[in-house]
Amino acid sequence: SMFRPHSTKIAGVDWDFNNPTAFVVAELGAADNVHWLYEQQWHGTELNVRCKAIAEFCKFNEVEDIYADAAGADENYTLREHLYNIGADTRLTPVPFNKYKMAGIQARRWFLENERETISPECPGLIHDSKRYRYAETQQGVKKDDVVKENDHTVDAVTAAYAVRFGDVTGND
Numbered sequence: 001s002m003f004r005p006h007s008t009k010i011a012g013v014d015w016d017f018n019n020p021t022a023f024v025v026a027e028l029g030a031a032d033n034v035h036w037l038y039e040q041q042w043h044g045t046e047l048n049v050r051c052k053a054i055a056e057f058c059k060f061n062e063v064e065d066i067y068a069d070a071a072g073a074d075e076n077y078t079l080r081e082h083l084y085n086i087g088a089d090t091r092l093t094p095v096p097f098n099k100y101k102m103a104g105i106q107a108r109r110w111f112l113e114n115e116r117e118t119i120s121p122e123c124p125g126l127i128h129d130s131k132r133y134r135y136a137e138t139q140q141g142v143k144k145d146d147v148v149k150e151n152d153h154t155v156d157a158v159t160a161a162y163a164v165r166f167g168d169v170t171g172n173d
Helices: 047-061 073-086 097-113 124-140 144-149 153-165
Strands: 008-014 021-028 034-042 065-069 091-095 117-119
Touching: 008 047, 008 153, 021 047, 021 153, 034 047, 034 124, 034 153, 047 073, 065 073, 065 153, 073 091, 091 097, 091 153, 097 117, 097 153, 117 124, 124 153
Parallel strands: 008 065, 034 117, 065 091
Antiparallel strands: 008 021, 021 034
């Protein structure tokens, strides 16, 4: 396994119907440092195939929590079934993005500015999307509309995790 034994693992999922589904997994280090160590993206793949792969990964690697886009209600229901059937102890928390996205973006920015996030080379999509995303951010500051229109599924997946897990870091709920 790429993870340390007995460490806390969390994951973010961004469901999409036409574009990829992104699944990104972090290990939490000392002082809640966030180390993104694994990513998987699926393009045009049947839902049960995606959910089975996520559930198996979570069981094998003892992932504690998945934070998933709440808009995918059917997807989350199916993933819960797969987690249950395989006997995974992973909790699935749906994240209403329209409500929590900015909190997640702000929390992640705090982690980045304080050098509390690292991204493994095993996460090339997240590395690419994060660079593009941060470049746009420094150009004109975060404009809500610009961010929402981006097709950065890996960034949305980690933002979901930050929103719920660390949304209070910056005093935003």
